[in-house]
Structures are given as structure tokens and as C-alpha cells.
Amino acid sequence: MIGKLYKRHRARWKEAREIKAVLRQFVESPPPELMRMYSIRLSGESLKGTWREVDGESFYIGRWRLSRKEEGAFEAAYGQDDTGHGGVEVVVEIDRVNGVLEVIEWSVKEFF
Amino acid sequence: MPSLSKKARHRAREPRLDDRAGPRNSLAARTVDRAVSTGTGSRSGLVPQRKSIATASSDSIQLKWTTAGVNNVLAGGGGKHAVDDLNVQGYEVIHFDSYKFTRQFYHGPFNWFKDGSSKPMERNGWHNRSRKEIAISDQRDNGGAASTLVHEVAHANQHYINEQRAKGDLDPAYRDTLAKELDAHIKQEEFNLAANLPPKHPSFRTEGNEIDEDAIARYVQRVYAVGANARAYVDSTPVWNTIETIKPWPWP
Numbered sequence: 001m002i003g004k005l006y007k008r009h010r011a012r013w014k015e016a017r018e019i020k021a022v023l024r025q026f027v028e029s030p031p032p033e034l035m036r037m038y039s040i041r042l043s044g045e046s047l048k049g050t051w052r053e054v055d056g057e058s059f060y061i062g063r064w065r066l067s068r069k070e071e072g073a074f075e076a077a078y079g080q081d082d083t084g085h086g087g088v089e090v091v092v093e094i095d096r097v098n099g100v101l102e103v104i105e106w107s108v109k110e111f112f
Numbered sequence: 113m114p115s116l117s118k119k120a121r122h123r124a125r126e127p128r129l130d131d132r133a134g135p136r137n138s139l140a141a142r143t144v145d146r147a148v149s150t151g152t153g154s155r156s157g158l159v160p161q162r163k164s165i166a167t168a169s170s171d172s173i174q175l176k177w178t179t180a181g182v183n184n185v186l187a188g189g190g191g192k193h194a195v196d197d198l199n200v201q202g203y204e205v206i207h208f209d210s211y212k213f214t215r216q217f218y219h220g221p222f223n224w225f226k227d228g229s230s231k232p233m234e235r236n237g238w239h240n241r242s243r244k245e246i247a248i249s250d251q252r253d254n255g256g257a258a259s260t261l262v263h264e265v266a267h268a269n270q271h272y273i274n275e276q277r278a279k280g281d282l283d284p285a286y287r288d289t290l291a292k293e294l295d296a297h298i299k300q301e302e303f304n305l306a307a308n309l310p311p312k313h314p315s316f317r318t319e320g321n322e323i324d325e326d327a328i329a330r331y332v333q334r335v336y337a338v339g340a341n342a343r344a345y346v347d348s349t350p351v352w353n354t355i356e357t358i359k360p361w362p363w364p
Contacts, residue, residue: 037241037274038289048222054347057349058349065347079347088289107240109238109239110238110289111237112236112237112260112264
């Protein structure tokens, strides 16, 4: 039992570390359009914090919400929102390319 | 799908409804069968599910807005240009039932401590320029959906202008969220007034029923200026169902 929990925890930790590295690269060198078109500032601050499970499908790394998709891919969303209305969310799709996690696509969702 | 690029495969995984029969884009449709693709997270869940269209009458739902109803309101308020701009730019409108989730705020060192209990929240819709999509909740009526469409098309036009200026190496005309929202809110309110719709917020009109741009600016500042200073929170996985996708938007 403890062995299973340990293995699960270790797998999550490794997964989170890998995702965090990809997202760190994204926030530290964001696409120029993100700043120019949306004036969104990203920083490593958004990745500070613990791994937090939401439910079977989603979890948080810092302030990024990760959703599991098929074939080991993830969708990461970072919201700049406080009220639930009128926030923006940077959505980053992450998938494995040659076995390595990479950002495949990004977009911005402007909620109302 | 070996012939598709990684990016294309990603797009292909999402539940698309284009192959769905039904009254999509039908001006006469007042009801449609409850859909169809279950979206969790953003547009798809762990494994995108595509359910077949329900045929039982119990699954039929009365929609709060339809393209025909929205067109009537748009025509009454001189908002046809919104449909033209929407179609010219190749947007797809997603009509979804609702988008609900709960939000738990946190505070303290490492944002470790819960700040009160979790709050139920709901989105009215969104605009995604990269995907050229505008999503509008069915929780709005024809007037609300028309007003929202005008607002979102204003955003689409801002992006278009910014993109054109970027090609000429010029600074964007609409620099940030506040500038974009102020412009879109004013355009929306002008339409609301012309179409005899109530203001988006009671403060947006003066006692003489004129548009109060200062009040709109204050509202935009209050609602949209949170940005990176937002409190730490954790949202539950949002649940929403697509009722129909509309592209191009029909106009009689």
C-alpha cells in the first residue's frame, strides 16, 4: 500500500517537474505576440507553489491549471482573473515530441 | 494520422461537431436536440467524448437564443455589420449550454490556506482570436446574445486592426485589456441603446438615458484591471456542453 502510494507520488512529482520546466521556458521567453497583442506579462512567479490536485482530470502547478488530455498530452491554463467575469486565460497545449514535452500551441481566451 | 502535423493532430482531437446533423444554422430552428460533445477543461476532457444526437423528445430543449432571434435584434439595432465582420474574419460561434465551476481562493505563505469556502462561478462566454471562435452561453436570451456578439466582434475588429498595424511595424491601436474593453463596452452600449436593450450595467446610462462613458471606464477598471495581482485560486474543472457551432453566421 505504502509502496503504491510512493510510486504514485513519485510519478506525479516527475511529471510535475517535467511540465514545470516546459512552462518555465514558456513564461521566461513568451511569444512576442503575447505581449504585443495582449499585454500579458508572464513570469516564473506564476509557477511558484505546490502541486495541487483538483480532480481526476485537472491539477495545479503554481497558478497554472493543467488538464490531462489523451496520449499523455496536457492543456495548461493560466488565468489573470479575480471575479470569474472578464478574465483572460493563456492556454498552452503541451505534448510529447520525440518523447520530450514541448509547447505545441498557445492561445488566449478572453472571458466575459 | 501520420500525414498530420503534431499541431493539426491536436486540433483534430477536439470534439468537433461539424459532422452533426440537426438544425445547426437553421434560421427557423427554435429547438435543437441536446448536444453532444462534452467539454471539460477547455474544449475537451481526458478523452474527448462525442455522443450521438439524442432523439428522444425529452432531450429536446428550448433554446434561449437562436440565430434567427439574434438577427432580429441585430437588425433592430443596426448591428448587421457585426455579422458581416464576423463572417469576413471567418469566426465560428459556439453556442453552449453553460460553463460552471467552483473557485477556491487561497492565502498565506505559499498560498497554503483556504480563504473562505469555494464559490460557484459561471462564464457567459469567451473570445479566442487564435482559434477564431466566439462562444456564447445559452443562459442569455436573444437580446443578450446579440449584445454579446456586438461586444465580441468589437474585440475581433480590434485584433484585426492590431494585426494590420503589426504588419506595418506600427504599435497596436488597442494596447491592453483595458483599452480593448473600454472600446468594446462603448460599442456594445451604443448598440444596446439603439436596439432598446437594457444597459449591460445600470451605471452605464445617465438619468437622461445617455451613455455614460466615464461610468463605463470605471466599471472596466474595476472588473478587468486585476491582472497578475489576482488572488491565488484553484478552479474545479469547468463543465460545458456545446449545443451547436455556427459558421458562417446566417443572415436572411
